[in-house]
Amino acid sequence: MIQASPSNDTTSASAWHELAERVLTGHKLTHEEALGILRSNDDELPDLLAATHRVRRRYFGNTVQLYFLMNAKSGLCPEDCNYCSQSKISDAEIPRYNLLNREKLLDGARVAYERGSKTYCIVISARGPNESEINAVERMVPEIKEKFGLNICACLGLLTPEQAQRLKACGVAKVNHNLNTSEEHYGTICSTHSYQDRVDTLKAVREAGMELCSGGIIGMGEADDDVVRMCFSLRDLAVESIPVNFLNPIDGTPLAGKQDLNPRYCLKVLCLFRLANPTSEIRIAGGREIHLRSLQPLGMYAANSLFVGDYLTTKGQPPEADYRMIEDMGFTVTKGEETAIRLRAMEQAATA
Numbered sequence: 001m002i003q004a005s006p007s008n009d010t011t012s013a014s015a016w017h018e019l020a021e022r023v024l025t026g027h028k029l030t031h032e033e034a035l036g037i038l039r040s041n042d043d044e045l046p047d048l049l050a051a052t053h054r055v056r057r058r059y060f061g062n063t064v065q066l067y068f069l070m071n072a073k074s075g076l077c078p079e080d081c082n083y084c085s086q087s088k089i090s091d092a093e094i095p096r097y098n099l100l101n102r103e104k105l106l107d108g109a110r111v112a113y114e115r116g117s118k119t120y121c122i123v124i125s126a127r128g129p130n131e132s133e134i135n136a137v138e139r140m141v142p143e144i145k146e147k148f149g150l151n152i153c154a155c156l157g158l159l160t161p162e163q164a165q166r167l168k169a170c171g172v173a174k175v176n177h178n179l180n181t182s183e184e185h186y187g188t189i190c191s192t193h194s195y196q197d198r199v200d201t202l203k204a205v206r207e208a209g210m211e212l213c214s215g216g217i218i219g220m221g222e223a224d225d226d227v228v229r230m231c232f233s234l235r236d237l238a239v240e241s242i243p244v245n246f247l248n249p250i251d252g253t254p255l256a257g258k259q260d261l262n263p264r265y266c267l268k269v270l271c272l273f274r275l276a277n278p279t280s281e282i283r284i285a286g287g288r289e290i291h292l293r294s295l296q297p298l299g300m301y302a303a304n305s306l307f308v309g310d311y312l313t314t315k316g317q318p319p320e321a322d323y324r325m326i327e328d329m330g331f332t333v334t335k336g337e338e339t340a341i342r343l344r345a346m347e348q349a350a351t352a
């Protein structure tokens with residue numbers, strides 16, 4: 001950890017920039033360096049953000065990718081994830097319904113398209129999909145892609161290798177399945193499935209040839225070490241797209257009322273995820289409005305992606321506020337091929 005004080009601002013700035021420079025030339029953050037980011041002094045934050053922005057700019061320029069969530073089946077889940085309003089142990093007042101019909105899924109895709117999203121995320125509340133849910137996804141994905149040209153990310157819970165193959169075959173580009181927290185902390189947030197179950201699903205998705213979307217939730221009582229371990233696990237799995245959620249402690253869930261975060265810590269988390277996963281898409285996900293608050297725009301110096309619109313069972317800020325923030329920052333929404341992937345391929349070709 002860098003101990004900065006008003007008298008050594010230059011040291012703080014140069015140390016963070018030196019770390020960013022090393023990341024840009026292939027350095028993998030160590031556990032100690034990662035902890036140093038999370039525990040850095042608040043008065044170092046402008047320097048940390050500036051250094052992190054160099055890495056973001058290198059791989060993603062000034063682009064922002066938008067994702068749109070469709071809660072295709074809400075509530076009724078037999079799992080007991082403590083943070084989730086849709087779990088069997090939640091009394092949260094949320095809509096509960098089975099899989100939406102074709103028209104509603106198409107309506108959602110139209111909204112995603114109109115809002116400039118690159119990716120339409122079809123999410124169901126479930127331990128894993130049943131046969132009729134997989135069949136519905138297989139029917140809908142080609143139609144949505146043909147009509148709206150959207151990338152499809154499916155979030156259907158735990159998957160078998162065979163189910164993953166079927167998703168790949170029908171045109172799903174990536175699958176979301178969050179690790180949520182570290183392996184060590186996992187038992188405190190869920191007892192009905194294990195961290196390893198989640199890792200196995202991610203491996204099945206990878207083996208089927210799809211991209212991984214996997215991230216976590218910050219603020220569930222974990223230690224800084226847990227945040228670092230989760231972040232590094234995502235790095236080890238080479239996850240392409242990492243949603244970073246900040247716990248929205250929904251009334252009726254076991255974590256209701258939990259409030260461990262402040263906006264500056266949330267920014268440090270985003271910097272950690274960018275510096276540890278320089279070429280991955282980092283998305284500021286659920287809870288950004290209530291935890292980053294007025295500092296939301298600064299998060300974009302580390303992250304390059306946002307959900308636009310509402311979350312699964314909670315409200316997001318109006319899309320117009322997101323567009324204004326993106327424009328005010330001098331960033332532009334892109335639906336193009338991910339800059340990082342192209343740059344990574346160019347770098348590999350140059351060193352071959």
Ligand code: SF4
Pocket residue numbers: 077078079080081084085086087088124125126127157
């Ligand atoms: S498996 Fe998913 S939908 Fe079910 S309780 Fe856990 S997070 Fe919620």
